[in-house]
Amino acid sequence: MRGRFAPSPTGRMHLGNIRSALLGWLQARAAGGTFLLRIEDLDRARCKPRFLEDLYEDLRWLGLDWDEAPLFQSERDAVYREAQAELEREGLVYPCFCTRAEISRAASAPHGLGDDGPRYPGTCAHLTAEQISERSRTRAPAYRFRARPGAVRFTDDLMGPYAQDVQALVGDFVVRRNDGVASYQLAVVVDDAASRITHVLRGDDLLPSTPRQLQLYEALRLPAPDFLHVPLVMGEDGKRLAKRDGAFALAELRARGRPPEHVLGLLAAWSGLGDGSPVSLPSLVARFDVSVLPHAPVVARESQLLDALGLR
Numbered sequence: 001m002r003g004r005f006a007p008s009p010t011g012r013m014h015l016g017n018i019r020s021a022l023l024g025w026l027q028a029r030a031a032g033g034t035f036l037l038r039i040e041d042l043d044r045a046r047c048k049p050r051f052l053e054d055l056y057e058d059l060r061w062l063g064l065d066w067d068e069a070p071l072f073q074s075e076r077d078a079v080y081r082e083a084q085a086e087l088e089r090e091g092l093v094y095p096c097f098c099t100r101a102e103i104s105r106a107a108s109a110p111h112g113l114g115d116d117g118p119r120y121p122g123t124c125a126h127l128t129a130e131q132i133s134e135r136s137r138t139r140a141p142a143y144r145f146r147a148r149p150g151a152v153r154f155t156d157d158l159m160g161p162y163a164q165d166v167q168a169l170v171g172d173f174v175v176r177r178n179d180g181v182a183s184y185q186l187a188v189v190v191d192d193a194a195s196r197i198t199h200v201l202r203g204d205d206l207l208p209s210t211p212r213q214l215q216l217y218e219a220l221r222l223p224a225p226d227f228l229h230v231p232l233v234m235g236e237d238g239k240r241l242a243k244r245d246g247a248f249a250l251a252e253l254r255a256r257g258r259p260p261e262h263v264l265g266l267l268a269a270w271s272g273l274g275d276g277s278p279v280s281l282p283s284l285v286a287r288f289d290v291s292v293l294p295h296a297p298v299v300a301r302e303s304q305l306l307d308a309l310g311l312r
């Protein structure tokens, strides 16, 4: 089995991100498998070298190691272009000249999938060669994949059966943005396949992206991995833990000089793997069991954090 952690270094890692890293690492180590690190730094403006340094330091401090040289998405555009070209040869990709505002105006439903904006109504799906060259003169296109109609089904290793009609909910989706950068959906599929990842464990904010990714695996004739989506860690305000929740930044906790076993104890408690008392990595490997992972979001309480760290 081959697993991976694929962070975007756009801020300091908090305990929610770290928990996903830990669980992926535990899943791989418990199975005697390989664990890889991939740096998802396609968003050049938001990814900063100091966040990458912090990330390495965080992982090392906890003892989470990886087995091969990390892949950097920012260095892999040629591979993404090859995959896109393959889709183009099959007529599965087309240039799209729509702006966000145009898509919102044309959309019949206000929202498709939360973060991803409204469903794309297919405005540019059937442009003639002439229209394409005409529009290319004034605007650089994005490229969209022709989503297949009908439900995509898969069984998540934690959440169970999941189905989504990508065409109905999201519509044709972007594989290359109009600033020339490959989309997350394309890059993640190409990279997981290139790294021969067999098990993807990540936060359940990405569960709704998985059907799109499965359509790309199929279109590119690549074997899809197994997926396990863990419910996110929420702050006390009920919002997902974010880079703004400074108290839960691992760099902050490292700086407080408490041993990593204290942090591991808290992460284990959030994962059904412990009662919050300090714990070592090897004993977590021995304890790891997918069936005890929580199916609902976990709430991170500052009081619990202070207890776990022995700070009061």
Ligand code: GLU
Pocket: 005, 006, 007, 008, 040, 188, 201, 202, 206
């Ligand atoms: N880079 C993504 C993130 O930090 C994770 C991608 C994935 O695990 O598929 O949210």
